[in-house]
Structures are given as structure tokens and as C-alpha cells.
Amino acid sequence: MSSAVTLHEAGTHHAGHDVHHDHHHQSFISKYVFSMDHKTIAKQFLVTGIIWAIIGGLFSVIFRLQLGYPEATFPFLEDFLGHWAKGGKLQPEFYYALVTMHGTVLVFFVLTAGLSGTFANFLIPLQIGARDMASPLLNMLSYWFFFIASVIMMSSLFVQTGPASGGWTIYPPLSALGDASIGSKIGMDLWLVSMAMFIVSSLLGGLNYITTILNMRTKGMSMTRMPLTIWALFFTAVLGVLSFPVLLSGAILLLFDRNLGTSFFLSDIVVAGKILPNEGGSAILFQHLFWFLGHPEVYIILLPAMGMASEILSVNSRKPIFGYMAMVASLFAITILAFLVWAHHMFVTGMNPFLGSIFVLLTLLIAVPSAIKVFNWLTTLWRGNIRFTPGMMFAIGFVSLFISGGLTGIFLGNSALDIHLHDTYFVIAHFHIVMGVASFFGMFAGIYHWYPKMFGTYMNNTLSYIHFWVTIIGAYLIFWPMHYEGLAGMPRRYYDYSNWESFKMFGGLNEFISVVAMIVFAAQLLFVINFFYSIWKGRKVTTLNPWNANTLEWTTPIRPGHGNWPGEIPEVHRWAYDYSKDGKDFIPQDVPVGADESKH
Amino acid sequence: MNVVALEKRNKIHPHKFTLWVGIGSILMMFAGLTSAYIVKRNQANWVSFDLPLAFWYSTAVIIASSVTMWLALKAFRGRLMSRYRGMMLATLVLGIVFIFLQVMGFKQLWDNGITLQANVSYSFLYVIVGIHAAHVIGGVITLIVMALKALNVKMRNYSSVPVELISTYWHFVDILWLYLLIFLLMIR
DSSP states (O other): OGGGOOSHHHHHHTTTSOOOOOOTTOOHIIIIISOOOHHHHHHHHHHHHHHHHHHHHHHHHHHHHHHHOTTOOOHHHHHHHGGGGGGGOOOHHHHHHHHHHHHHIIIIIIIIIIIIIHHHHHHHHHHHTOSSOSOHHHHHHHHHHHHHHHHHHHHHTTSTTOSOOSTTTTOTTTTTOTTSOGGGSHHHHHHHHHHHHHHHHHHHHHHHHHHHHHHOOOTTOOGGGSOHHHHHHHHHHHHHHHHHHHHHHHHHHHHHHHHSOOOSSOOSOEETTEEOSOOSOOHHHHHHHHHHHHHHHHHHHHHHHHHHHHHHHHHHHTSOOTTHHHHHHHHHHHHHHHTTOGGGGOGGGOOOHHHHHHHHHHHHHTHHHHHHHHHHHHHHHTTOOOOOOHHHHHHHHHHHHHHHHHHHHHHHHSHHHHHHHTTBHHHHHHHIIIIIIHHHHHHHHHHHHHHHHHHSBOOOHHHHHHHHHHHHHHHHHHHHHHHHHHHTTOBTTOSOGGGSGGGGGGHHHHHHHHHHHHHHHHHHHHHHHHHHHHHHHSOBOOSSOTTOOOSGGGGSOSSOOTTSOSSSOOOOOSOSOOEEETTEEEOOTTSOOOTTOOOO | OOOTTOOTTOSSOHHHHHHHHHHHHHHHHHHHHHHHHHHHHTSTTOOOOOOOHHHHHHHHHHHHHHHHHHHHHHHHHTTOHHHHHHHHHHHHHHHHHHHHHHHHHHHHHHHTTOOTTTOHHHHHHHHHHHHHHHHHHHHHHHHHHHHHHHHOTTSOOOOOHHHHHHHHHHHHHHHHHHHHHHHHHHOO
């Protein structure tokens, strides 16, 4: 087994330091459960993320049943959900719980932990030429804190009063008062505790990613030779490390309000005819603290997808990425702007219009780096020798979705328009396309592209293409019509739209969306089957570098052991994008620069 | 736990760098709390407060502990191990005294009617000072572990990295306290 190739060399070359020694006789537990190998930790994040994605997707299918068929009853739901679907009809309280948990699970557990947890862990050491993360122990703890967060969040689904149901943004007073709604009871406490664990996990991960990238690069791997995936994961980690603590401070204040009788976010509230003693708090304050994380969180989700798409587009166009430095600069600009635009989520909170217009300006500025990125992706594709591998299909799909969803962002960034569109289906359509589905496409692109490196086998191509086409067509069919519903004023998070005369005309459309949502969900199951089946039964990888790519991960053995390279770590002599150069199809990063070679 | 393939050319040890990034992260949390405090202060119902005397004593104690920490690191680098042990113990004791004085301060506040629930400004005071104290407790726990290691004469310690890490962290919580104290004095 190739994992028997270990770090003896590392030990001899760096005898002065304490280095891992022997991994010949690892037990199952230390190899697959409490592993400190970044590749195994990445797979743990990925599999946990996939499980959460199935659960979170299933939530949306269930509440889409209610939205598509508000009059119908589904007896099988009662077997499955018990008193939450009495008589086969989803209860309104549980509908809110499902909407809340769908958002929480997908935003945090799938597209944060599942996406950057997987690919930062997997790709950073492999692509920068390091044997492991700066601190493998913190890395392992990062996964296990995520696991604890997962278990707590999962357990909240099974408590008597149900999980948190005040929306994934957990605005007070609904989230601060146990009596405010049925979902504000123990479910909300479990949500907060779970998120605290989650924040610890992502901070431990982020610290490690930043340190590893800045400190552990192999010889010759200067910052400007790093693949764009690494740049994107670096900025993602910076965003996480600086914004999650602010959410933590908001969550701590919320815990005090819930359990210790303080009034940070509460003032002059009447519940069931009784005036509460809380005075002097401000619910808007929570929104500021929340969105100071919440907006960077959008980019925490999006940047890894951008980085992976850049890499995959370049590899499969057989062309250098267009405008490498512009790509890095635009990632940097997005990272800075991400911290300066949070109040555009709060245009209708009665903020000073002058302040609002500053946030409009800063928000619209994000269009500039975003447009640079799109331009560079398209020019990378332009006249390329394109290979339509499944990974490439999803990377192109990502660009398509990013454009479609990004354009509606310009609408919403204008406070004058946002006041009309706020909290409608237009917002749902916008962020699902640009952040939800687009990032999922980045994640799928990454999985299909690096699957051979992760597991040493290929996924089935036919199933992959079916997965792609159903998902991209389905995603547009689901979310495109929602723009029209939103423009007509249809609000988010309502249980039954057939009660309103003005929204009755959307009955048929809602049913259509629900049917497509179920089909798309089924296609994701196809992906899951393909994923797990191929680990054991997939076609074996027989060449070191199946995609003819330049980056360092393809210089490792087909199934690299702990330590990644059996011998010395390769030295880097060039950037990652020497494709179609001087008559050569590709020149890997560890090939020395020839005397007569042209400079890029 | 260790660092694989650490190369000589690195200027800063990865663990130290990780700590610095972590300090940045902790600072962001306090930035969140103190900016929330500033926002809240400009709204109605704000009641100003006086800091208890115990907080002044604790300030002196934590500054003294920073000095002993610095001396401990210096002794360790000079391989003056008995002096190092003494200074580590002194730092540990001063850290515990600091926590004790903070608790005393809270008690003084509480006895003067400045309770957690009475006003938002008081709640902020408790939360901000409390979370800082939690970070000091984290440091004290690390110091206990380090002091136990230092007292074990049979164990030979040569790497100065762990000592440097705790000393950086310790100075950080000290400076953080000075910042919070000045902040709470200036803006209340």
C-alpha cells in the first residue's frame, strides 16, 4: 500500500526538528477517525458536508411541498414527521423550523465547513508543497468541533418543541425570548451552542490555513506563484478569522439576554398582554453584529468556489489564466469590501438615508472586482482548447450562475429599489443563484476535478453529465420565476400564499417550482450514489497526472500517504499556469525554467 | 503534535504566527463588543458608572505579572532554570490574584446596585470585563501546565517556543486589559 511510504526522508532532512516518524502501524481509529492527516480530515469534512447537504436539501423539498400544494395533504409526511405534519399537513410552526434549518445547515454546515473545510484542508498542503498543515492537531480539533456542532444541531431536530424557527438570521426578539414562539425554546439554545462550537471549528481551521499558506510553502513557491485556489482559500480564511468572532460576540450577548435577564437587544416588549421588564436594548444592534459576519460569510462561501473555478477553467482550457494578478487583486478587493457593506442587509431598519447611500456606493463597488473576475474567466475560455470534463462543466456553470445572480445584486444594492424588494422572493432568487447554487457548482467542480486525487478512482462520467444538466437547468427553472414573484411583491417565509388574493395567480408557478425542486433533489441523490459507489468501484486512476495539470498535487503518488511526497518535496520554478507555452501543452510547476524559455 | 518539514528560511515559527492570527481574531471579538457598546451608549437609557477600586489594584497586578513573565522568558533563554521556575510561579500567582481581584470588583459593583440586569451599560461592563477575565483564565490554565513542567526537574526543556507563546499571549491579555480599562474610563 502506498501509504506505507512515510516520512523517513523528512526525518533525515530535518533532523533538528521533531517530525512524525512512523505510520506503518496505525490503527483504524488513528488513521480514519482521529486522523491528523490533512487529506483524511478533508474527506471527513466532505462526507459530513454531503450528509448535511442531503438533510438540508430534504428540508427544502418538504417545505416546497407545502408551498406547491397548500391545499393538499400527504399522509406519508405524518408517518415521517409525526405531530409536525398532523393529518399529512405540514404544521405552520414546523414550516418555519424547516426554513430556518434549511438556511442554517446549508450556509454554515455545507457551504462553509463542507466547502472550505474540505478544499482548504485537501488542497493547501498539496498545492503549496507542504507535508501537512502548520498544526495537524488544531486541524483535527477543527473537524471534531464541527462534528460536535453537527451532533448538537442534529439533536435540536428531535426535541419536543422543535428546532430554532426564527429564520437563519436569528433576529431578536424572536430568538431572545423563550416565550416568543415554540421554536424559541430549547431549540434556540441548542442552535446557539451548536453555532458557538461551529465558530470555534472555523477559527481553528482558519488560523491553520493562514499560517500554513504564509509559512509552509516549499522552496520556490513565492506568493505570486501560488495557484489561485490557494489565494482564494487564503482570503476566505482571513474573512472567517476576522468576522466569526464578531458573530460570537453577538451570540454571547444573545445568550445573556435569553438566560440571564439582560436587555442588550430587548426593549419595551409585550408578550401575551404582559409587559416585559426589559428596557434600553436595541434589536437593530444585533442585526449590525450579525451582518458584520453575515456579509463576509457570503464571500467565505463564494471565494473558494471562485478559486477552484479559476484553476479548473485554466486547466481544461489548456490556457494560462487570464490576468493572474488582476484575479488576486480582485480577490483582495472583495475581501476588503466584504467588511464594509453589511448594512445593505438593513436598508429598511430606518437607518439614516445618508449612511444608507454610503453603503449603496460601497456595495455597488463590489461589481468592479466581480466584473474583472468574470471577464478574466471568459477570456481564459476564449479560443481555448476546451475539454468538457464534468469538473469543467460545473466550473462553466459556476460562471454562468455568478453572472446571473450577480446582476440582480446590482438591483438589491440600490436602497431605493431594495426598499421595494426587501424580504421578497426576488431576494431569495438572488442569493440562491449567486451564493447558494453557484457555490454548490464550485464545490461540485472541485469534487469532480480532485476526486481522482482524493480517492484514486474516477467517478462515472455519464452520471456526472446527467447530474450537471439536470442541476443547471433545474436551478434556473426554480429560481428564475422567483424574480417575477418577488417583483410582484410576494414576501419570503410565508406559510400559505393562497390566502392572499394578490398572490393567488402564482399558485401554478409555485407548483411548477416545487416539482422542479424535487427533480433536482433526485439528481443530487444520483451524485451521492456516484460519489460513494466510485470510491470502491470506480475506474482506477493509473497515471499520476490525469488532467495534465501543472500544480504540485499531481506530483504526489496516486494515493499519497501521510506526508504527501515519499521523497523530498519538489522545488517550484514557475507559476501554475504554463499551459500551451513554447509549443508545449503544459509545463508543471516543478520543471526548471529552460535557458531559452520565454518569460510569462 | 509537531511541525513537519519546517524549513530554516522561515522567519517566524508557525505556532507563533498562528498565535498572532488568533490574537487578531480575539481582538475582532472585542472590537465587536466595544463598538456595540459605543453604539448603545449614544441611545436612551444609558447610565454611566464608576469603576470599583479593585480594578485599579488588578491593573497593577497584571502589569507586574507581565514583568515577571518577561523575566521568566529572559531567564529561560539564559538557561537560568531555577530563576525561570521562580518567575513562572510568580506570574501564575499574580494571574490568579488578578482573577480574584476582578471577582472582588464585580462584588463591589453588585453591592453598589450596579447589577447585571439593572441597566444595559452595566450589562456591557460585566460582559466585556467577564470575557476578558475568561481569556486570562485560559492563560492561567496554560501557566499551570507550564509551571508543572518547569518544576519537573527531570524533564529537560530546550525549545523556547512554548515559553515564547505563553509570554506573547500573556502580554496580549495584559495590554487588552489596559485598553479595556482606558476604554471604560473614557467612554461611560
